[in-house]
Amino acid sequence: MSRITHRTATPGEVAQILDWAAQEGWNPGFEDAPAFHAADPGGFFLAETGGRPVAAISVVNHDAHHAFLGLYICHPDYRGQGIGLGLWHHALKHAGNRGIGLDGVPAQEANYAASGFVLTDRTRRLTGQFAPQEPSLHLARPQDMAALARLDEAATGLRRGAFLHVWLGDSATRKTVVLREGPEVTGFATARRCGTGCKIGPVIAPDPDTALRLARQAAAALDETLAILDVPDSRAAFGALLRRGGFTESFATARMYRGPAPQGNGTLMAVATLELG
Structure with a gap:
């Protein structure tokens, strides 16, 4: 060699x-x-x-x-x-x-x-089917990106604006839905089409029920029903909601850190990607 x-x-x-x-x-x-x-x-x-x-x-x-x-x-x-x-x-x-x-x-x-x-x-990979539904949440707009980056930083403890600027971009294979309370964005979820189904992440929401609504709407925005989410054990309540809806675990990963781990505020319900955290 x-x-x-x-x-x-x-x-x-x-x-x-x-x-x-x-x-x-x-x-x-x-x-x-x-x-x-x-x-x-x-x-x-x-x-x-x-x-x-x-x-x-x-x-x-x-x-x-x-x-x-x-x-x-x-x-x-x-x-x-x-x-x-x-x-x-x-x-x-x-x-x-x-x-x-x-x-x-x-x-x-x-x-x-x-x-x-x-x-x-x-982190547990949960896969299942969402029932088809009409989109009822708005898609993210370019002027929302600063607010989405703030929510992501609070949820993950990371400042990763360059990544989010592209990750949250709208395309035929990628949609981000946002939850608004008045003029304020309080949550969002990104769905991206894959070889099999769509992966949904990040899902950032104030509670598990809202996270489930965002995930369903993200899949609907892509007109997909087969969905895959990577849910931390620390968000077990969200994972339990998905399991009650028929989602099953295909595998788990160990989240490990060398040195200090970032500290989020508990609103990250599903991670963006296992490759980048």
Whole structure:
């Protein structure tokens, strides 16, 4: 095998990494790559041998204090050779002194713990069908973006405006619905079409019942009924509502942090994406 080299991925290669994720069964959104890259253009990395990319990882710096690790993938033909681990150590340097989060499969918890990551929560992927309904909430407008960013920061403890500017953008495969109380936006949910169904996140709401309404309306805005939500255990009441509606768990991840974890206000009912937190 040729020497392994590491480098930063280009925007087009971020899209290729998400194609790999689709092949792994992760079911990314059709237009996730531009939002991922906008979050931190320098935060996506490849390992190459003989000029061929064989492994990928992201360490996205959301703000001055917090980063998030994801998209940790090695080509099946090159696993078990230390290539992924070498890329892991290379990419972690990008975070500097920031606290780093990740959503890892439980089988890898011990390995992540050995690298200093501590379990803080678990996230359950819940999949089910919403009954078709007429949209009754308004779509987000460009002039809402500042308010949505404030809600997101309060909910997540992260300042990630560059990511949200693209993630919340309106397109044929992506819709964000907002809840208004008078002139004030008090909640929102984003649905994005995937290879299978639509994923809904973030869902930011003052209570579980409102979160369920937002999720249903986000799916309706895309004219989708099959919905997938990643719900933290710390929002078990929202997960219970979904389960009563027939949603079932397909897998769980361990939310772990090395260094300080961001502190939200309890209104994040479903995460935006397991790859970026």
